[in-house]
Amino acid sequence: MLGLILFSFFLIPLSLFINIYSLIYMFFFIFLYFFFGFNFSNFYSFISLSFGLDKYSFCLIVLSIWICILMSYSSLNLQNLYFSYLSLLIVLIFFFLLYCFLSISFFNFYFYFECSILPVFLIIYGWGYQPERLYSSLYFIFYTLISSLPLFLLILYLENLVGYFYFGIVLNIKNLYIFFFFILSFLVKLPMFFFHLWLPSAHVEAPTMGSMILAGVMLKLGGYGLIRVLIFFVDLVNKYSYIFFSVSLFGSLFISLICLLQNDLKVLVAYSSVSHMGLVICGIFSLTSFGFCGSLFLMISHGLVSSGLFYFVGCLYDRYSTRSIFLISGILSISSSLTMFFFFLCLSNMSCPPSLNLISELFISFSLLNWDLYCLFYLFFIMFFVACFMINMFSFVCHGKLSSLVMFMDSGYVREFFIFFLHLFPLYLFVLNLSILF
Numbered sequence: 039m040l041g042l043i044l045f046s047f048f049l050i051p052l053s054l055f056i057n058i059y060s061l062i063y064m065f066f067f068i069f070l071y072f073f074f075g076f077n078f079s080n081f082y083s084f085i086s087l088s089f090g091l092d093k094y095s096f097c098l099i100v101l102s103i104w105i106c107i108l109m110s111y112s113s114l115n116l117q118n119l120y121f122s123y124l125s126l127l128i129v130l131i132f133f134f135l136l137y138c139f140l141s142i143s144f145f146n147f148y149f150y151f152e153c154s155i156l157p158v159f160l161i162i163y164g165w166g167y168q169p170e171r172l173y174s175s176l177y178f179i180f181y182t183l184i185s186s187l188p189l190f191l192l193i194l195y196l197e198n199l200v201g202y203f204y205f206g207i208v209l210n211i212k213n214l215y216i217f218f219f220f221i222l223s224f225l226v227k228l229p230m231f232f233f234h235l236w237l238p239s240a241h242v243e244a245p246t247m248g249s250m251i252l253a254g255v256m257l258k259l260g261g262y263g264l265i266r267v268l269i270f271f272v273d274l275v276n277k278y279s280y281i282f283f284s285v286s287l288f289g290s291l292f293i294s295l296i297c298l299l300q301n302d303l304k305v306l307v308a309y310s311s312v313s314h315m316g317l318v319i320c321g322i323f324s325l326t327s328f329g330f331c332g333s334l335f336l337m338i339s340h341g342l343v344s345s346g347l348f349y350f351v352g353c354l355y356d357r358y359s360t361r362s363i364f365l366i367s368g369i370l371s372i373s374s375s376l377t378m379f380f381f382f383l384c385l386s387n388m389s390c391p392p393s394l395n396l397i398s399e400l401f402i403s404f405s406l407l408n409w410d411l412y413c414l415f416y417l418f419f420i421m422f423f424v425a426c427f428m429i430n431m432f433s434f435v436c437h438g439k440l441s442s443l444v445m446f447m448d449s450g451y452v453r454e455f456f457i458f459f460l461h462l463f464p465l466y467l468f469v470l471n472l473s474i475l476f
Contacts, residue, residue, distance in 0.1 A: 039086045039140075042072060046133050053129040054122050061125050062110045065132070069103045082142060082206060089140040094265055097334060098258055101341050102135040104464065105254035109247045111457050112349055115356065124165065127157040131251055138259065144193045144203045147266070148186070151259055155182055158256060161248040162240060167355075171243035181236040185226040188219035209270045217274045220267055227260030230282075230319055231289020234312045241308040246352025249304065253311050254345035258337045261315070264322045265330065272325065279323045283409065286323075287416040290316035294423035298430060303351045303361045306431060307344060310387065313424060314340050317402050324405040332401025339394035339465055343386045346461035350380050353454055354435070358443050363431065368440035373449040377436045379458035384432045386462070388425040392469045 049064060056064075076084060078096035091099075109128055113121075131154060138150035155178075162175040196203045211217065226233040241249050268275055293313040300306040314336060321333035351361060353376070358366055370377045386393040399421065406413040 039084050039089055042068075042075075042136075043087070043089070043140075045071075046136055049129050050126070050133060053125045056125075058110055058114060058121070058125060061128070062107060065103060065107045065110060069100070069107065072103065073100060085142065088143045088146060088204075089137075090142040091140065094262060094334060095139040097338060098255070098262055099136060099139045101258070101338055102132065102139065102255045104460075105251055105341060105345055106132045108254075108345060108349070108457055108460055109250050111453065111460075112250060112352070113247045114453060120164070124161070127161055128247075130157045135255055135259075139262065142205045144205070145197060147205075147263075148190055148193055151263070152183065152186060154256065154259065155179055158244075158248060158252055161251075162244045165245040165248065166243040167245065168243055174239045174243035178236045178240040182223075182226060185233070186223040189223040192216060192220055205266050210273065211270050212273055214274060214278075217271045217278075220271070221264060224260040224263035224267070225319070227263070228257060228315045228319060229260070229312060231285055231293065231312065231316060234289075234293075237312060238305050238308045241348070242302065242304050246349055246355075249308075249348040249352070250345040253308070253348055254341040257311060257315060258341060261318050261322060261333060261337050264319070265333070268322065268325065275323060275325055279325075279409075282323045283320055283406070283413070286316040286319040287413065287420070290314075290420045291416055291423070294420055294427065297427040298423065300427075301363045303354070303363055303366070303431070303435070304348070306363070306427065307347045307351060310347075310424065310427070311340065311344050313420065314344075317399065317420070320406055321402040324402075324409055326405045326408065328401045328408070329405030332398045332403075332405060335394055335398030335401060335468075338468070339386070339398055342461050342465045343383055343393075343395065346379075346383045346458060347387065349454075349457060349461070350376075350383065353450075357448075358441065360443065363434045365443055366435050366441055367438040368436075370436045371440055375455060376450045379455065379462070380436065381432065382462055383458075384428045386465055388428045389421065392466060394465055394468045397469065397472060 045068060052064075053061060076091060076096065078091055078093040080093060082090040082092050084091045106128060110125070113124055113128070134150045134154040134157070138147060138154060141147040141150060159175050159179045162171055162178065166175070193203060200207060200209070229237050240252060244252060290313045293309050293316070297306050297309050297313070300309065318333045318336050321329035321336070323329075354366055354369075355361055360366065369380075386395055389395040389399050403417050406417065
């Protein structure tokens with residue numbers, strides 16, 4: 039553990055002096071070292087320096103390193119005077135996410151949880167597309183920070199009460215106000231329906247790499263936090279879980295209908311993330327092994343798929359200078375290779391076999407039907423409308439007459455195909471051996 043921590047720490051000053059290819063090699067080295075040097079189980083292992091690993095933190099750290107590698111590749115078209123600062127922000131994101139998932143102390147977890155927002159804020163603020171990015175980035179950071187303030191006060195209160203407040207402590211808290219304010223920050227981060235307004239705003243103004251890390255890993259911090267804290271509120275969750283199930287299922291259905299009306303590709307992909315995260319909330323609040331496992335699967339698969347979709351939208355924006363679904367058409371007649379990768383990403387997002395999304399949604403459906411059989415009505419229409427808006431998006435973009443905006447359209451770079459492959463390869467590889475995540 040100490041070797042991993044020191045390696046990631048000394049990578050921060052080093053990122054200012056090395057080029058992006060060296061940084062990618064470093065990330066690959068950390069990935070191989072972590073993936074083969076550590077293993078995971080259902081209990082905490084490798085505990086030292088108030089850090090530890092179990093299966094949830096292991097899987098999400100692997101996802102974080104992988105998304106950081108893809109971010110570094112996708113930032114190659116942003117080569118400019120300030121590129122060393124951009125690589126520094128990528129390393130800082132990795133550093134804070136690594137420490138956040140490794141922490142077993144609640145105070146450390148909260149500290150790195152909030153620190154991880156700052157590099158994403160700077161990426162949106164410095165490398166966003168429109169002048170409105172100033173308001174969007176401030177809206178994003180204050181929305182998430184203000185919702186986290188009650189969590190910070192409650193952590194200090196419980197630290198004072200029990201002495202050392204960590205993930206493995208046995209508590210049964212029955213105060214409804216503590217329960218609500220404890221989980222509010224994680225519900226905003228996910229985001230839950232009614233707390234999701236910061237997400238489309240942040241995604242629209244963020245650069246491609248900012249959207250990739252925001253959808254790929256930052257949303258998973260909320261799900262990871264819920265997995266850690268709900269064990270303290272078992273009685274209250276069993277009593278009030280119907281509220282969260284109702285809001286999440288209705289929200290997922292309503293958002294999937296809204297996606298049918300969107301004309302901005304980035305907003306469409308951002309709202310589809312809200313729809314999927316509603317299912318993650320339902321799986322976690324079911325407090326069943328099927329629900330927890332399905333939520334973990336969906337967080338991993340959604341991180342890869344949504345990151346790939348945002349990168350595809352970024353590739354189209356570089357060529358067309360627009361994200362309007364009505365102005366982009368006929369990609370199939372120019373680049374069949376880009377269309378093929380986009381087709382696989384759309385299939386994965388609508389949970390077609392053999393993607394990991396299908397397994398995750400099946401597990402969450404089992405946990406919901408075990409809670410109440412009437413959830414089948416909502417689940418059916420959520421999955422149906424998700425398939426509808428993904429087919430609608432694919433048809434508009436890839437088929438039809440060639441857009442008149444095309445002045446110079448290439449068939450795609452090898453670097454782009456490689457990034458799409460790295461998104462899809464682990465997504466379908468997991469299905470061959472699902473027991474690795476049990």
